[in-house]
Amino acid sequence: MTTVTREDFSCAAATDESAYRRVTVPVLRIDAGPGPAVALMAGVHGDEWEGQAAILELWHQLPGILNRGTVYLLPAANAEASLAGRRLSPNDGGNLNRAFLGHPARGYTESVAAALEAKLLPRVQALVDVHSGGASLRYLPSSVITRYGQDALDPRLPALARAFGLPHCIFFRGTEAGSMPAAASRHGVLRLSAEIGGGAETGQALVDRCREGLLGCLNELGLLDRELARPDPPALYDLDAPAATLRAHGPGVFIPGVELGQRISARQRVGRLIEPARPDMPAHTLLSPQAGTVLCLRAIARSDDGDCLLQAAPALPLDSLSSLY
Ligand SMILES: [Zn+2]
Known part of the structure; x- marks a missing residue:
């Protein structure tokens, strides 16, 4: 018999106007x-909507279909940022994906991280943490694998990425000790992420792909008995390679000349930075840093020095993961 219980976190979120204010992070435990x-x-990140919408759908659907095991659903881990439609916490400007630092919490964002680290990670064997491009970026829908050196769980990651069902998988090196996947790795939790959509908007088709990906992962992990056609292995893209990212080197309006998913060659023209208020200033032509598939584009035209404009990388076979770190 399936039981459903609320296990919300209540996190201190004081402001000048509200000394003892608290924010509730909704958590549903489904036990089968x-x-x-x-x-x-x-x-x-509060402005990344596909995963939030998909997990809210599962909040209502999963109790009726879970075959075994326990699932914790967190549709809005940074609840305050979600309510505000912001990437970072409005309360203290914190980035929840950099707040798992292992010291006593100094503010709202770190208290959410501390609650997740104390109350959630010790209770689970696997975590799927869905992201997107948020307001400032758009991603080609992709699963995401982050490796932290010699993690004993790494050999299980390709099967989980394949079960998520998207044809693309991004690889990152785990250099951020304060990130959610880093905390999961420290706790011995198998983890997969995803980057789906972005640009401060979303749509049901992306939400559907995300929900099916999450169900595919639960199936792979043995919690569902779904008869699924096994998807082809996704292509793997190393987005941590320095040549994968094209950044702005000065202010301008970004006019991309390529689309997500487009294959580009090295030094290909991929867009321009223009300055309409300074018509005598020549446009700055942007060249691809390397050959590959366009996986990420900046979604906000007005750009400045250091902004990520485009990410592209060549497709690698998924089984090359073991050699990437
Ligand atoms: Zn994110």
Whole structure:
């Protein structure tokens, strides 16, 4: 028999106007008997909507279909940022995906991270943490694998990425000790992420792909008995390679000349930075830093020095993951 309980976190979020204010982070525990415990999470960045919408759908659907094990659903891990439609916490400007630092919490964002680290990660064996491009970027829908050196769980990551069902998988090196996947790795939790959509908007088709990806992961982890056609392995893209990212080197309006998913060659023209208020200033032509597939584009035209404008990388076979760190 399946039981459903609320296990919300209440996190201190004081402001000048409200000394003892607290923010509730909604958590649903769905228990369907013996089996693995898995957390499905979104809204670590509050302006990333696909995962938040998909997990809210599962909040209502999953109790009726879970076959075994326990699932924790967190549709809006940074609840305050989600309510405000912001990437970072409005309360203290914190980035929840950099707040898992292991010292006592100094403010709202770190208290959410501390609650996740104390109350969630010790209880689960696997975590799927869905992100997107948020307001400033758009991603080609992709699963995401982050490696932290020799993590004993790494050999299981390709099967989980394949079960998510998207044809693309991004690889990152885990250099951010304060990130959610880094905390999961420290706790011995198998983890997969995703980057789906962005540009401060979303749509049902992206939400559907995200929800099916999460269900595919639960199936792979043994919590569902779905008869699924096994998707082809996704292509793997190393977005941590320095040549994968094209940044602005000065202010301008970004006019991309390529689309997400487009294959480009090295030094190909991929767009321009223009300055309409300074018509005598020549446009700055942007060249691809390397050959590959366009996986990420800046979604806000007005740009400045250091902004990420485009990410592209060549497709690698998924089984090359073991050699990437
Ligand atoms: Zn994010």
